[in-house]
Amino acid sequence: MTLRIPKDILSHLEHTGEAYYPRESCGLLTGVRIDADTYSVENFHFIPNVQVDSSADYLMEPQAMHNIIMSHKPGSFRELVGLWHTHPRNKAIPSLIDLGLAQRSGRKDVPYVITSVEFKHTFAYMFTGEEFVKTELEIV
Ligand SMILES: [Zn+2]
Numbered sequence: 001m002t003l004r005i006p007k008d009i010l011s012h013l014e015h016t017g018e019a020y021y022p023r024e025s026c027g028l029l030t031g032v033r034i035d036a037d038t039y040s041v042e043n044f045h046f047i048p049n050v051q052v053d054s055s056a057d058y059l060m061e062p063q064a065m066h067n068i069i070m071s072h073k074p075g076s077f078r079e080l081v082g083l084w085h086t087h088p089r090n091k092a093i094p095s096l097i098d099l100g101l102a103q104r105s106g107r108k109d110v111p112y113v114i115t116s117v118e119f120k121h122t123f124a125y126m127f128t129g130e131e132f133v134k135t136e137l138e139i140v
Helices: 007-020 062-070 096-105
Strands: 002-005 026-035 038-047 079-087 112-116 121-127 132-139
Touching (some): 007 038, 007 079, 007 112, 007 121, 026 062, 038 062, 038 079, 096 112, 096 132
Parallel strands (some): 002 038, 002 132, 079 112
Antiparallel strands (some): 026 038, 112 121
């Protein structure tokens, strides 16, 4: 899997993470599924983090998340191509909380994208159903 992301959207993600520091921020990436192994990001949808302790966890505001997902169903003009959140102080490596969220959601068709605010890097992962495997993030 390769996730293509425009440089300006990537820097927008980084700036969003900085703006909410030291809280985690989150959102959805939509765009085009070019084929099963290549997705292209075209838009970032900020979703408020409604987790009470948001320094080490996030919970996307359910209605806002639902609205974006329903308007970007598979086969739509633009589809969901990524789930994004920040790690304000830690590296962009999935946490045990992230693993729990992925196991509960069961989502294996969309990359999980994490931006580390402190370490200034962004990585993408696919969830196999059991673990996260790093995938290519191609900056275009
Ligand atoms: Zn996380």
